[in-house]
Amino acid sequence: MILITFFLAGLLLGSFANVCIIRLPKDEDIFLSRSKCFSCRKNIPWFNNIPVFSYIHLKGRSDCCDKKISLQYPIVEIFMGCLLLLTGAIFSLPQAITISLVFFVVTLIIVIDYYHRIIFDVMNYILIISGVSISLIYPELNPENISFKNSILTGLIGFGLFFSLKTLFKKIKGIDALGMGDVYLIAGLGVWLGFEKFLYILSISSIIGIFYYLIVDKKSENFEIPYGSALGISFIILILSEKLIQQVITLL
Numbered sequence: 001m002i003l004i005t006f007f008l009a010g011l012l013l014g015s016f017a018n019v020c021i022i023r024l025p026k027d028e029d030i031f032l033s034r035s036k037c038f039s040c041r042k043n044i045p046w047f048n049n050i051p052v053f054s055y056i057h058l059k060g061r062s063d064c065c066d067k068k069i070s071l072q073y074p075i076v077e078i079f080m081g082c083l084l085l086l087t088g089a090i091f092s093l094p095q096a097i098t099i100s101l102v103f104f105v106v107t108l109i110i111v112i113d114y115y116h117r118i119i120f121d122v123m124n125y126i127l128i129i130s131g132v133s134i135s136l137i138y139p140e141l142n143p144e145n146i147s148f149k150n151s152i153l154t155g156l157i158g159f160g161l162f163f164s165l166k167t168l169f170k171k172i173k174g175i176d177a178l179g180m181g182d183v184y185l186i187a188g189l190g191v192w193l194g195f196e197k198f199l200y201i202l203s204i205s206s207i208i209g210i211f212y213y214l215i216v217d218k219k220s221e222n223f224e225i226p227y228g229s230a231l232g233i234s235f236i237i238l239i240l241s242e243k244l245i246q247q248v249i250t251l252l
């Protein structure tokens, strides 16, 4: 029962994530205004706005003007649904709720950086402040259960490392290889991961970055690897993998 609740909560959170992903880069309100059709701007009735179900029911086209609805909607919803289902299955209830909220912010960062190459400061600040405060007040809420010292030092090391890299690239090559958003993001993820896993996130995110570089068409003029997305995906993998593998082994 609790797993179904986590899955449904994930679908809803994914639906809200879509609202944020579409509206935040346009500087639009995310709470008050109603959902409008992306094409003809008509209000969408609630029964056409149910996560995943509506997309399938409408066969991927808008009801009002028969335009193709972006696959981003169901993908983000199902992704969040499965993500929360997993966290509900492998972590204690307080940990699962805490890390689900962190995953929500990280998912926003992944998708927005992927489409726009922007990481909003406010999301990085939320990660940094929440991670450090939880390590101080109630470290068991973080599945990594790291000390305050570990949390704050890892954040500072991440910030220092990426800031130096950014400055070096600028000095030697004259390019902005890393944005300030990436610098704050590694600090925000570091304060949740702790030092040990911080070393892993550097390698996993680089591998994802290289794969992206190899797969994606680089002909477009301002080709840029969405490194924030790579960091976010690596973070989710690192938080889940250890517990997940342990659970699979005990099942075998």
Ligand SMILES: [Zn+2]
Pocket: 037, 038, 039, 040, 041, 042, 062, 063, 064, 065, 066
């Ligand atoms: Zn329409």
